Amino acid sequence: MNTLQNPQSSQGSSQETSRQAFPYRGRFAPSPTGPLHAGSLASALGSWLDARAHGGQWLVRIEDVDTPRTVQGSDQIILQQLIACGLYWDEEVVWQSKRTALYQAALDQLNKDQMTYRCICSRKHIEETLRANGAELGRHEELIYPGNCRNQNRHEEKAAIRVSLPSSCVLQFKDRMKGVQSQDLTTQVGDFVLRRADGLFTYQLAVVVDDHLQDITHIVRGEDLFSNTARQLYLQQILGYQIPSYLHLPLVTNAAGEKLSKQTQALGINTNTKEATLDALNTAASHLDIWGDALKPLSTIDEWLSIAIKIWQHKGW
Numbered sequence: 001m002n003t004l005q006n007p008q009s010s011q012g013s014s015q016e017t018s019r020q021a022f023p024y025r026g027r028f029a030p031s032p033t034g035p036l037h038a039g040s041l042a043s044a045l046g047s048w049l050d051a052r053a054h055g056g057q058w059l060v061r062i063e064d065v066d067t068p069r070t071v072q073g074s075d076q077i078i079l080q081q082l083i084a085c086g087l088y089w090d091e092e093v094v095w096q097s098k099r100t101a102l103y104q105a106a107l108d109q110l111n112k113d114q115m116t117y118r119c120i121c122s123r124k125h126i127e128e129t130l131r132a133n134g135a136e137l138g139r140h141e142e143l144i145y146p147g148n149c150r151n152q153n154r155h156e157e158k159a160a161i162r163v164s165l166p167s168s169c170v171l172q173f174k175d176r177m178k179g180v181q182s183q184d185l186t187t188q189v190g191d192f193v194l195r196r197a198d199g200l201f202t203y204q205l206a207v208v209v210d211d212h213l214q215d216i217t218h219i220v221r222g223e224d225l226f227s228n229t230a231r232q233l234y235l236q237q238i239l240g241y242q243i244p245s246y247l248h249l250p251l252v253t254n255a256a257g258e259k260l261s262k263q264t265q266a267l268g269i270n271t272n273t274k275e276a277t278l279d280a281l282n283t284a285a286s287h288l289d290i291w292g293d294a295l296k297p298l299s300t301i302d303e304w305l306s307i308a309i310k311i312w313q314h315k316g317w
Ligand SMILES: [Zn+2]
Pocket: 118, 119, 120, 121, 148, 149, 150
């Protein structure tokens, strides 16, 4: 396997024993579409600090399930950047692209429980149905699936597989930073896709299966992923999984107010020197609202991180 050895990972110990000893297991799950930028570093740092502040474990999972979007080599760059920042992980890194049999097994369970159906609708066909129903559609809007294929009992080989939501499906949950939240999946999302017509598993299914199999108890991630939470809670429920706790970190935006991403040409962080790395960490800390004078005069990354853990603990999220 294409693994990058973590200098601080514990070798030889039984993962099963160590899991039971840790009531907190968190993770950072980047998509390898480019190097870490200020936004993804803030997510990495926030989830690492939360795990360390709770005496927990912190895992790294490469979310390359959407293989066409993956940029060759960026997984290794991300891992090197994490190491440069002193953000060491506790177990071997996993790659979603190597775990498709696990996602298929979860999908098989839902198929067997008659929680899914096959759908052959194109995006155009869905848009036409929604317009015919009187909906006004924005250009990049996520479409609320109108259920065209729902009772059609389709058997086509090349079809997407959607989850079949109940007629009312309001999910309520508590976000540690945002408080109590709720979403009506039936009216705000619609039956969503678990496996695409091209055979790729969706983020929604893969992330829920992985968080379950890796015994993740605490999810700390960027606000941009917040809108997926209710879908993931629903899948956790129907698959009979434990529900983790959620904390969504404030979104890091550029001067134009756009989310930092490859699409908005966000630059990769510079970890070439210790000074540059500390600069990147200071910027991430200010995005997370934990920057303070105590972090300023420190000369080593390890010192900086141990102070940052204490500041995080004081925040009491
Ligand atoms: Zn359809």
